[in-house]
Amino acid sequence: MERVIHTPEGVRDIYGRECARKKVLLKKLHDVFVSYGYEDIETPTFEYFDVFSREIGTIPSKDLYKFFDREGDTLVLRPDHTPSVARAASRYFVEEDMRQAIRLCYQGNTFLNSSSYQGRPKEVTEMGVEMMGDASADSDAEVLAMTIDLLRAAGLKDLQVSVGQVDFFKSLLEGAGMPEDVVEELRGLISIKNHFGVEECVRRQGLSRELTEVFSEMPHLFGSVEILDKAKTMTKNVKALASIERLEEIYRILEMYGCSQYITFDLGMLSKYRYYTGIIMQAFTYGTGQPILKGGRYNHLLGHFGKECPSIGFTLVMEHLMNALDRQGIEVPLTQETEVIFYDGEDRRQAIQRASSMRREGKNVVLQRRGMVP
Numbered sequence: 001m002e003r004v005i006h007t008p009e010g011v012r013d014i015y016g017r018e019c020a021r022k023k024v025l026l027k028k029l030h031d032v033f034v035s036y037g038y039e040d041i042e043t044p045t046f047e048y049f050d051v052f053s054r055e056i057g058t059i060p061s062k063d064l065y066k067f068f069d070r071e072g073d074t075l076v077l078r079p080d081h082t083p084s085v086a087r088a089a090s091r092y093f094v095e096e097d098m099r100q101a102i103r104l105c106y107q108g109n110t111f112l113n114s115s116s117y118q119g120r121p122k123e124v125t126e127m128g129v130e131m132m133g134d135a136s137a138d139s140d141a142e143v144l145a146m147t148i149d150l151l152r153a154a155g156l157k158d159l160q161v162s163v164g165q166v167d168f169f170k171s172l173l174e175g176a177g178m179p180e181d182v183v184e185e186l187r188g189l190i191s192i193k194n195h196f197g198v199e200e201c202v203r204r205q206g207l208s209r210e211l212t213e214v215f216s217e218m219p220h221l222f223g224s225v226e227i228l229d230k231a232k233t234m235t236k237n238v239k240a241l242a243s244i245e246r247l248e249e250i251y252r253i254l255e256m257y258g259c260s261q262y263i264t265f266d267l268g269m270l271s272k273y274r275y276y277t278g279i280i281m282q283a284f285t286y287g288t289g290q291p292i293l294k295g296g297r298y299n300h301l302l303g304h305f306g307k308e309c310p311s312i313g314f315t316l317v318m319e320h321l322m323n324a325l326d327r328q329g330i331e332v333p334l335t336q337e338t339e340v341i342f343y344d345g346e347d348r349r350q351a352i353q354r355a356s357s358m359r360r361e362g363k364n365v366v367l368q369r370r371g372m373v374p
Helices: 016-035 081-092 137-153 166-174 180-191 195-203 209-220 226-232 238-257 301-305 318-327 345-360
Strands: 046-048 066-068 074-077 102-111 123-132 159-165 263-266 279-285 293-297 311-317 338-343 364-369
Touching (some): 081 123, 137 159, 137 293, 159 166, 166 180, 166 209, 180 209, 226 238, 238 279, 338 345, 345 364
Parallel strands (some): 338 364
Antiparallel strands (some): 066 074, 293 311
16 A cells, blocks of 8 residues: 655645745735845745844743754744844844835745644734834835735735834833733733633723723724824823824824825734734735734844844734735736646657747746656
8 A cells, every 4th residue: 555645734836826826925025125225135935043032032931942053952843934034134134223114025934833723724824014223104104015015915905004102001001000811811802802701801800090091991992093092091101002002193293195095903903923013013904814924123132132123023924914905806927837748759859849839938838748647
């Protein structure tokens, strides 16, 4: 009996037309990055464990693929591009007297050793950008505008980019004095918009009336730009108010880009990645239950690698995007079909010459001798 070797759980082969469509999409999306002045960077598929350590605030250790090198150092397969790019940028790019932001883009696979809940893959292809050296609202708005251009270039028409602000939540926490385990519980309840769970959690803490009300309302603070006006009426916390004013400034800039109609706000969006320090974003469309793109501002991540530098970026998951395109019936036109030239032994020379001529003209040609395929 012939032995059939399958792929491990959580990974799969990609071939044929699907693979061709993926390659076309990657090129089209990369062209958008280049149009904004971003330059390519490639980082290793595996890194030292410390690049993704708990102190940085990235993936939990239990979800990493870990192994050892000959010296006994712990290595991991890359679960997230941003810390890798931050490590590289802190070494090769960041200088004290930068006159303009560093704009880097990447593509490659990431690996998560998590449970395959709902059939989620353990290996995916990601592409994204990181802008380093600019802390302004203008850079936030540029990255959001590029996000929208990227998704529209892929063929999506019905899309939404939801923008949060982790500094709003962090500023409120400063006056709450809650233990870390309670903060994590509250963060999780707000993220899944469990209104009753949030109310019960804050009630047990004996917080001020203002903090109790604003924490309890956070699962509902999402919608159009008007939601920011409501948020400002709920607190007198100076830092929290400044974070809302930052969102308002970003929105005004996006109106200049002509893409504000795709933007909504969600102050209850709290990422599991702890390195985010300002705005965070998620992009959605029909046909997929997960965000096809995530990102945000991380002003202190590069400091873990020796050089402080304000930064912002995002990552798009190709598998989520392709699933959405399939379910919406949006075609990805292939650049060129492949022609087949059949030949017999006596006309081999003419077939080879014809195929060579066509290839020089930029055409794709398969030479197939008759009788060789059953």
